[in-house]
Amino acid sequence: MHITIRLFAGLAEVMGTSSLSFNVEETSITAGRLKELLSASYPDAASQISVSLVAIDHEYAPEDSDIPEKAEIALIPPVSGGEASSIYESSPDGLYEVTNQVLLAEDILNKVLDTNHGASLLFVGTTREMTGEQHTTALFYEAYIPMAISKLQEIGKEVQERWNARCAITHRLGLVGLKEASVIIAVSSPHRDTCYEASRYAIEKLKQMVPIWKQDINEKGHIWKGFEGQTEGSSKMEP
The missing domain is CATH 3.10.20.30 (Beta-grasp domain)
Structure with missing residues (x-):
């Protein structure tokens, strides 16, 4: 076989x-x-x-x-949570996307606004410089794109069914610099309490089940996040 x-x-x-x-x-x-x-x-x-x-x-x-x-x-591999050419793929309804372009929060929020919803939230995940004593200079994201889109749709469907909320998620691929957004989740619902719950649920499920990996880039080298037992510097960049 x-x-x-x-x-x-x-x-x-x-x-x-x-x-x-x-x-x-x-x-x-x-x-x-x-x-x-x-x-x-x-x-x-x-x-x-x-x-x-x-x-x-x-x-x-x-x-x-x-x-x-x-x-x-x-x-x-456990999920964590090439950029030479443009990357953009989305679900048929345009609510769930992966791209290597800069993320625009207002565009993503507009996808979920509803005249019958009184609350809307944006979760924006950005690259931070310090993790403990480790100094990060950038992150690099890679995805199994068809499956990532499918799993993002599953999350959106669960959000709709559990909280009667609308959801849109865009995740960035490739190199993401400090303070730049790697993921934006927009949620709207009739009431603010369910909006908060749905937004938190969406990001936690994304980190658990969507096949997107990140590589931490720092002055010592780079390392893919997600494998237990892998040590810092196990994959070095060329000088």
Whole structure:
């Protein structure tokens, strides 16, 4: 059985590719078994593989899930939460986007304003300089774009169903400098209490489930966030 696997962030870095062609002798294989075989074949990446999730056709797959032939397979590192050309993709309704362009808060807020809603909020996540004693100079974001859009839509649907609120989310990719916005979430609802709850829920779910990774860039080098046990400076920039 031949499987093509998409790789991201620190996992792609340690394995030296973003798309891996992998042959297995079994005629059928589960997501968990695939991780076992990959770990045996790539021992230097085994720790990252073990904490990663398998996605089948843009959906997270339990380890006992069978992998169909010709399915789109991706290995998703824990999420954290190229810029040479313009990147922009969105859901069909335009409410959920990823882009490498500067984020415009007013444009995103306008997507959720409603004549029947008395409250609206913007959450703006920006790059901060200090994390403990670590001095950050910029962040770099990468995404599994089709799945990221799908998961952002899921969050928006939950916000609508639970709080009767409208939601729009745009996440930036590529290099994001200090004080620049990496993510903007706009929410509107009939009342302010539900608006606050829905906004907090949206950012917490985004950080848990949307396959977007960030790389912290500082004077010592750079490191992908998300892998437990990875130490600062484990991936150095060239001088």
